[in-house]
Amino acid sequence: MEASLTGGRTAEAKAEAGPVGALAREVFTDIANKWALLIIEALEAGTLRFGQLRARVDGISHKMLSQTLRTLERDGIVERTPYATVPPRVEYSLTPAGRELQTVVHGFCHWTRYHLDHVAAARRRFDTPDHAADATLSNGA
Amino acid sequence: MEASLTGGRTAEAKAEAGPVGALAREVFTDIANKWALLIIEALEAGTLRFGQLRARVDGISHKMLSQTLRTLERDGIVERTPYATVPPRVEYSLTPAGRELQTVVHGFCHWTRYHLDHVAAARRRFDTPDHAADATLSNGA
DNA sequence: CTGGATCCATTCAGATACTG
DNA sequence: CAGTATCTGAATGGATCCAG
Numbered sequence: 252m253e254a255s256l257t258g259g260r261t262a263e264a265k266a267e268a269g270p271v272g273a274l275a276r277e278v279f280t281d282i283a284n285k286w287a288l289l290i291i292e293a294l295e296a297g298t299l300r301f302g303q304l305r306a307r308v309d310g311i312s313h314k315m316l317s318q319t320l321r322t323l324e325r326d327g328i329v330e331r332t333p334y335a336t337v338p339p340r341v342e343y344s345l346t347p348a349g350r351e352l353q354t355v356v357h358g359f360c361h362w363t364r365y366h367l368d369h370v371a372a373a374r375r376r377f378d379t380p381d382h383a384a385d386a387t388l389s390n391g392a
Numbered sequence: 393m394e395a396s397l398t399g400g401r402t403a404e405a406k407a408e409a410g411p412v413g414a415l416a417r418e419v420f421t422d423i424a425n426k427w428a429l430l431i432i433e434a435l436e437a438g439t440l441r442f443g444q445l446r447a448r449v450d451g452i453s454h455k456m457l458s459q460t461l462r463t464l465e466r467d468g469i470v471e472r473t474p475y476a477t478v479p480p481r482v483e484y485s486l487t488p489a490g491r492e493l494q495t496v497v498h499g500f501c502h503w504t505r506y507h508l509d510h511v512a513a514a515r516r517r518f519d520t521p522d523h524a525a526d527a528t529l530s531n532g533a
Numbered sequence: 534c535t536g537g538a539t540c541c542a543t544t545c546a547g548a549t550a551c552t553g
Numbered sequence: 554c555a556g557t558a559t560c561t562g563a564a565t566g567g568a569t570c571c572a573g
Binding site: 256257258259271274275276278279280282283284285288289292293306307308309310324325326327328348351352354355358359360362363364366367369370371372373374376377378 | 397398399400412415416417419420421423424425426429430433434447448449450451465466467468489492493495496499500501503504505507508510511512513514515517518519
């Protein structure tokens, strides 16, 4: 039985609506946000230092990078390696699980790039005032 | 040349840092949030009505469902089909592009389920007070 | 049933300042 | 350089009420 994650009110869904489902939702929420995904994507380059990451993920703030990295480390997605040098140096890389996730994230980025034109066109259509012009509502039922 | 989406300050990245990069980031942000992903995942079931979607995506509010669906429709990911019946009936389904995205989302959900134990273990380790006990800081460089 | 609008609490996210 | 804490404004998200 494949747990659904969406957690609908079906029979099986109710059965796994316990702490497992809650944890799943929690983890899902941790990674389903743009900063987490962009960081994971950026770590495709291998091991990166804090500053390097900051340069690669355009627009991210010091705080968000730090915060998101901590979340990802906690979830076992990125590995943090501090060196006792001065000035301090900390390197971040993906764990094996993180690398698996990275392939998915990559698919995500690929989709976005590949369908940019499609999206742009869809938006033009949607934003056009006569959006419902040729709709001619299907008289269902 | 593969656009990076993360938009770092590399040479090529700067070259595409125009409206294209901006749009990419915008679209990415639209779909990189839990409600959008959960809705897309829920639409794996095929065509669903508003109420059915609401039942399938556990915990989503009326407002968020409505709002997110509009965003996804605008981006050409879901298709909205209203019927001129009374009471009104509206059906939602994935567009071809949406179905392609769905496979990626599915990988996402799969990763979450498959690595739940790994994450739980990582969290236990991370949340343990003696987190840095056996660290014995690598004396790099 | 679908969907929009409003009000309100919570959270997110950026800027800044400060420690090691 | 890396990281944390605080303060503030913006955005998210939920509850409720109203319209088609």
